Amino acid sequence: MTKRKSAATDVRQTMDAMSDVLSRQLDLSGDIVDSLAGSARRFLSGLSQNVGPGSCEIPEPCWMPHDLGEYxxxxxxxxxxxxxxRITNTDYRARxxxxVAAGPDAGRVSLTPNSFSLGxxxxxxxxxxxxxxxxxxxHCAELEALIWVMGCNSHFLRWTIDVGKSERACCHHVDVFDQPDYVHHWYDHFYCVRPCFGKTARPVPGAKDTVG
Known part of the structure; x- marks a missing residue:
């Protein structure tokens, strides 16, 4: 009889010990899950602050001309x-x-010079x-022209003129940095041409090839 009681006591103690171990494991798992969830929330919060709104938007395809803005x-x-x-050839080879000017009032725009090579x-x-x-x-008019800069890539700006009885200083300065894009971005497509357009760069009818 004493042996049976001793055996029963051992079984209860073993079950209590196993229950305690299981409970500790569950508590530890819960702590790990909570820690991972907290880390994920902090990471996403920091990511949203660093990249800013709209930074995950997919840009235009690489073969689209670069917009220099409106003036x-x-x-x-x-x-x-x-x-x-001011045009800078940031490549390691000559270009x-x-x-050229395009648009309804392109004939009003003179460009000096309109073609050259840069080392x-x-x-x-x-x-x-x-x-x-x-x-x-x-007596008054709204005029507009596009100005295209074509090197390794194609760039354009939109220039509008309001002609009337008032006038303000009109002397803009624009910087153009032309270079091939050797970086493969996550949003790129298989039809991206690298590193330059070469003979495919003809955004304006009648424009000459811009192979350097």
Whole structure:
């Protein structure tokens, strides 16, 4: 009888010990899960603060021209506006560059010079002049032209002119950094052309090839 009681006592003690071990394991698992969840929340919170809103948006395909922005001028009838476009070849090899005007009022834009070559890391400034001359019967107008810069990549800017009775200084400065893109981004597609467009770079009808 004593042996049976001793055996029963041993079984209870063993079960109590196993129950205690299991309980400790469950508590430890809960702590690990809570810790991982807290780390994940902190990581996502820091990520959202560092990258800012909209940073996960997929950019345009790599073959699309680069937008240099919009520029505006107010001129009196018969005046002219000026823009300086400084082009830098940031590549390690020489490149040919072509600058052309397009759009409804492209004929009013003069570009000096409109084509040249740049060696590695060299730069040059192009002067664009917008003529706001109007017919005697016209007193005000809205004029617009696109200016394209084509080297390894294609770049463009939009220049608008309001012609009227008031005028403000019109002398913009634009920097263009032209280089091939050797980085494969997560949002790239298989049809991306690298490192340069070469003979496929013809964003403006009649534009010459820009192979360097």
């Amino acid at each position: 505006h001028c107010d001129l009196c009838k018969g005046s002219s506006g000026t823009m300086e476009i 040919n560059f072509t600058i 590695p890391k060299e730069r040059r400034t192009v002067t664009a002049r917008f003529d706001a001359a109007l017919d005697d019967t016209v």
